[in-house]
Amino acid sequence: MDKHIVYVxxxxxxxxxPEVFEAMKPYFTEYFGNPSSIYSLGRESKKAIENARxxxxxxxxxxxxxxxxxGSGTEADxxxxxxxxxxxRKKGKHLITSAIEHHAVLxxxxxxxxxxxxxxxxxxxERGFVNPKDLAEAIRPDTTLVSIMMANNEIGTIQPIKELAAIAKEKGVIFHTDAVQAMGNLDVKVNDLNVDLLSMSAxxxxxxxxxxxxxxRKGVRIDSFVHGGAQERNKRAGTENVPGIVGMAAALKLAYENLEEYNKHLRKLSNKLIDSVMERIPxxxxxxxxxxxxxxxVNFSFQFIEGESLLLMLDMKGIQASSGSACTSGSLDPSHVLLAIGLPHEIAHGSLRITFGEDNTEEQVDYIVDNLVEIVERLRQMSPLYEDFVKKGQKA
Incomplete structure (x- = not known):
């Protein structure tokens, strides 16, 4: 990656x-056989899949x-x-989810x-949590599925999945969790959580x-989704992505082995960013x-500015982040997640999501904060809303 780029x-x-890429390489060039073939190259590919599983x-x-x-977390969902x-569907056609799920679920x-x-x-x-009591009250005799994400992709809120799943189980309802954002960040154990289905993406x-x-989970009734061949025990047809599957297993194993150290590093960066921004930007x-x-x-909403302008100006400084607003995908509506936690449209539009990784540093956090202070101030100086706010001396 370009040393001038701060990817967050x-x-x-x-x-x-690199270790994951190295594990994948032989299955592009050397062990390239179709896993469904009975000769040795095919058997090598099949063995790699089962080892990864x-x-x-x-x-x-x-x-x-x-x-x-x-083929993806979206497909899994x-x-x-x-x-x-x-x-x-013969048991019932009532389903339950939350208002802040990923669009793959919604x-x-x-x-x-x-x-x-x-x-x-x-x-x-207002913090993005589902109330277990609401779930208990929503379940009916004809409810067959509850799907609630483990951790939100925009605001990071970690749901009380164990408690929610227990409520569903008590009522005999199947429970699915979208764990795409959680995997690699949390120590996810399906039996501890008591979930029936869980989605992930490498x-x-x-x-x-x-x-x-x-x-x-064994015993859960689920229809096949992709029809054709007999792959994945007749449940998901299509020639398997052997290098991808090998890479996914290698990456997940590394994540679990380094989870405590990784999380400690991320929390240090996040806390530093939150404290600095809350102190320096009103x-x-x-x-x-x-x-x-x-x-x-870390997800912030800055009053009196548009998130898209903020993103573009950060990008000019080499800082690559994302917005809580869906405007960048062609929609004029702000994030459904931010609206669901009670933010008015004008504040939800001024949102910024920063998500750290293992290569980010405290020096980069300082660089991000210094630029945020300058850019937010510049954008507010151009905002008629901010000008009116200052003139009237209103409280934000």
Missing amino acids: DHAATTYVK GVIAECLGAQPSEIYFT NWAIKGVAYAN HAFDYLKKEGFEVTYLPVD HKFYGPKGVGALYV YVRLNGDRENRLPGN
Whole structure:
């Protein structure tokens, strides 16, 4: 990476670690056989897949037979939600999720609504937490699935998944969690959490893009999602991405081995950033919970500015972050997550998400803060809203 670039968008994606890349290389060039073939090259590929399945299962505290490989976290989410809904539709067609899920989850539920399913969206409080009591009250006799993310990708809030899953289990309802942001950051164990399904994606924890996995607890009824061949025990057709699967397992194993040290580093950077910004920049809000959040996630809302302008000016300084607003994807609406925690549109539009990784330093935090102070001040000087605010002496 260019030494002049300060990359702080690790929630969007991470680079592939050199050790992971080295583990993958032989399966591009030397052991390139189709895993479904019976000759030796195919058997080598099949063996690599099963070894990777075992590594991932061990990390999660699951059985290898409960791990299914997918092409992404989005596919894993879609399969979990649609597969369970269709497989259990004779029992009922009521589904539950939260208002702050990733669009991979929300759009899957939108699709099911068009197919005749009914969806309840649980609200969250101002810090982004789902209230377990709300879940208990929302479950009905015809409820078949609850899907609530483990940690939010925008504001970092870590949900009380163990408690939420217990409520669903008590009512005989299948529980899925989107753990795409959590994996590599939290010590995730499926039996401790008591979840039935869990989604993940390799590129969030220094693995390759284009590969994910879905944990499906033994005995859970779920329809196949991709039809064609007999891969993944007849559940997910398509020739397996052998190098990607190998890389995913290598990356996850590294993440689990270094989790404590990694989190300590991320928390140090995040706390330094939060303290410095809150001290040096007025009219700023930290979104999400200060303590119970992903260790490398910081999300601010700056009043009187637009998040897109802030991002562009940071980029000119070599700082690559993201916005809490969806405007960068062509939508004029602010983030559904920020609206769900109670932010008005004008404040939600002025949001910035910074997510740290293992290569970030305290010196980079100082550089980010110095530039934020200057850029926010410059943008506010150009804002009619800020000018009116100063003239009127109103309280923010």
